[in-house]
Amino acid sequence: MRSTLINKRRLVLAGALALACVCLGVVLAHAEPEKKAEPKAAPKKLTGAELYAINCNRCHPERYATEFTSAQWKTIMTHMRVRANLPAAQAKQILKFLQEDAGN
Amino acid sequence: MKISSLISGATAAACVLGVALTPRAAAMISDEDFNALKSAFTNQDQRIGQLEKLHEQDQQTIQQLQQRLGETQTLATNAEQKADAAARIQPVNPIPSGTMSALHNFAMVGDAEVQFGKVQGSHSGFVFADFAPIFLFRANDNILFEAGFDVTLQNSAVSLQDNQTGNGDAGTSVSLSFAQLDYLYNDYVTLVAGYMVLPLGTYSERTAGWLNKIPDDPLAVDFLPGAGVGAQFRGALPVSNSGQMVTYAVYGANGPSSIDGSGRATTVDADGNTIPNISLNGNVGVNSDGSSGNLNGNPSGGGRVGWFYPWKAHYDIELGVSGQAGPWDSGGHELWSAAVVDAAVHIGPYAEVKGEYINTWQQTTDAGTIRARGWWIQAAYKLAGLNLDMPVVNDLELVSRYDGVNNGLGTTTDRVTAGLVYYLTNTLLLEGDYEWLHSRGPDALPSNGFVVQLSYGF
Numbered sequence: 001m002r003s004t005l006i007n008k009r010r011l012v013l014a015g016a017l018a019l020a021c022v023c024l025g026v027v028l029a030h031a032e033p034e035k036k037a038e039p040k041a042a043p044k045k046l047t048g049a050e051l052y053a054i055n056c057n058r059c060h061p062e063r064y065a066t067e068f069t070s071a072q073w074k075t076i077m078t079h080m081r082v083r084a085n086l087p088a089a090q091a092k093q094i095l096k097f098l099q100e101d102a103g104n
Numbered sequence: 105m106k107i108s109s110l111i112s113g114a115t116a117a118a119c120v121l122g123v124a125l126t127p128r129a130a131a132m133i134s135d136e137d138f139n140a141l142k143s144a145f146t147n148q149d150q151r152i153g154q155l156e157k158l159h160e161q162d163q164q165t166i167q168q169l170q171q172r173l174g175e176t177q178t179l180a181t182n183a184e185q186k187a188d189a190a191a192r193i194q195p196v197n198p199i200p201s202g203t204m205s206a207l208h209n210f211a212m213v214g215d216a217e218v219q220f221g222k223v224q225g226s227h228s229g230f231v232f233a234d235f236a237p238i239f240l241f242r243a244n245d246n247i248l249f250e251a252g253f254d255v256t257l258q259n260s261a262v263s264l265q266d267n268q269t270g271n272g273d274a275g276t277s278v279s280l281s282f283a284q285l286d287y288l289y290n291d292y293v294t295l296v297a298g299y300m301v302l303p304l305g306t307y308s309e310r311t312a313g314w315l316n317k318i319p320d321d322p323l324a325v326d327f328l329p330g331a332g333v334g335a336q337f338r339g340a341l342p343v344s345n346s347g348q349m350v351t352y353a354v355y356g357a358n359g360p361s362s363i364d365g366s367g368r369a370t371t372v373d374a375d376g377n378t379i380p381n382i383s384l385n386g387n388v389g390v391n392s393d394g395s396s397g398n399l400n401g402n403p404s405g406g407g408r409v410g411w412f413y414p415w416k417a418h419y420d421i422e423l424g425v426s427g428q429a430g431p432w433d434s435g436g437h438e439l440w441s442a443a444v445v446d447a448a449v450h451i452g453p454y455a456e457v458k459g460e461y462i463n464t465w466q467q468t469t470d471a472g473t474i475r476a477r478g479w480w481i482q483a484a485y486k487l488a489g490l491n492l493d494m495p496v497v498n499d500l501e502l503v504s505r506y507d508g509v510n511n512g513l514g515t516t517t518d519r520v521t522a523g524l525v526y527y528l529t530n531t532l533l534l535e536g537d538y539e540w541l542h543s544r545g546p547d548a549l550p551s552n553g554f555v556v557q558l559s560y561g562f
Binding site: 044045046050054055057058059062063064071074075076079081082083084085088090 | 209210211213238240241242245248250286288290291292294296301309310312314315338339340341342345346347349351353410414417418420422448450453527530531561
């Protein structure tokens with residue numbers, strides 16, 4: 001009698017273990033493989049023309065590049081960099097853009 | 105024998121004849137060949153003449169070059185002597201780097217305005233509102249000195265009988281709106297010193313006749329000092345490559361001051377008028393009696409932090425928080441402080457909305473804390489956004505502003521302004537607006553008025 005009980009317990013334990021293994025197997029089989037994170041493309045740098053459009057029309061009507069000479073633009077952009085609190089790199093890009101079509 | 109002699113003789117004669125005639129035969133050339141030879145000879149003669157002329161010119165050129173060489177050598181010798189002399193003199197101050205061009209490093213910008221207007225209770229009239237030049241002198245890539253002036257006309261006061269005051273001749277008033285030295289220490293830090301435009305809100309830093317779409321300033325801006333004597337660090341930190349940035353400014357300045365030195369809310373002038381006892385930007389370090397020093401012994405401090413985010417060109421938002429605090433009375437016991445929140449939005453190249461909320465606190469010894477406060481919001485729309493493709497309409501901009509202020513001394517004012525801006529060029533503006541005011545209290549403003557302004561930015 002006792003041996004039958006023990007055998008039954010063993011049978012139940014084995015069955016439970018088997019069931020657990022099967023479930024684990026099913027779960028593992030359906031688990032999606034980790035997707036490799038695609039590297040995000042770094043946002044491209046804004047050009048001088050784009051920075052000019054973003055910054056130079058916020059407070060005043062656009063000033064055209066031909067209104068001042070190249071040297072005057074350098075002085076004026078220094079003033080604007082301080083007054084409008086522009087980042088240095090952006091101010092330099094905008095200056096370069098304006099100087100390309102500066103007046104004589 | 106004879107025959108052989110004859111034959112020999114004939115043969116010899118034939119030979120002689122043959123020899124004698126052969127050159128004649130060789131010398132006989134055709135007319136064509138002769139003419140060709142003659143032509144070739146003539147051409148050669150002409151070429152020789154040309155070559156001789158060229159040779160003469162070359163000789164002259166060589167002489168000129170030799171002369172110039174002599175002059176250049178003289179100049180080089182002089183330059184060398186000058187360099188030697190300069191090298192013997194050591195400069196006291198370091199020579200700044202970068203190319204120096206005395207005229208090209210100077211620029212003048214600014215604006216000028218002429219107005220025609222009327223406020224209730226006064227006659228209409230023309231006003232030369234302002235000539236505001238800004239002088240910019242750039243010493244090199246890192247140093248800029250800038251100064252702005254306001255030149256206006258005002259009738260001079262004439263004392264009349266019975267303590268009345270009349271209007272005399274036109275007088276010119278010149279005031280310094282700012283004069284500051286900017287030192288761009290690095291890409292993120294700029295040192296500013298002098299009579300600086302203060303970063304309280306953004307209106308003071310971004311105002312000029314041709315920039316303001318409505319001629320009158322917002323009422324609440326009068327509660328703030330536009331400029332102050334002191335020093336400031338400012339800069340911008342870019343956030344990613346999208347144009348987004350965080351801006352900062354932190355400063356110390358002499359700050360406001362008491363007119364009579366006390367901490368009382370009001371004082372009485374020589375004419376017996378009761379006036380506010382505080383001067384927001386009069387504490388400039390050199391006093392009316394010629395003494396120097398801060399009028400209240402302790403500087404004021406302040407700053408602004410701003411965030412700007414463009415999601416694309418002409419579509420952006422800017423938010424900022426700024427403030428200043430410091431003593432204002434001569435004893436240094438009463439504080440004056442201010443807090444400003446500013447915001448601006450651009451929705452495309454045609455529409456913008458901006459505004460500020462301004463709150464100030466002035467501690468006094470007799471009236472508690474005076475809270476002068478107010479806010480303004482302004483919207484503008486360029487009719488070119490309607491795509492009507494009509495020349496005059498495309499250059500028009502509708503603008504409207506609402507002001508609400510409470511001066512903390514019992515006067516409140518609400519003002520609605522509606523106006524138009526016509527862009528004759530990008531910097532020549534014809535502006536016109538009508539203002540409806542509702543003002544109550546001891547310092548109530550006239551109720552309505554209109555102004556037309558021609559403004560030129562240069």
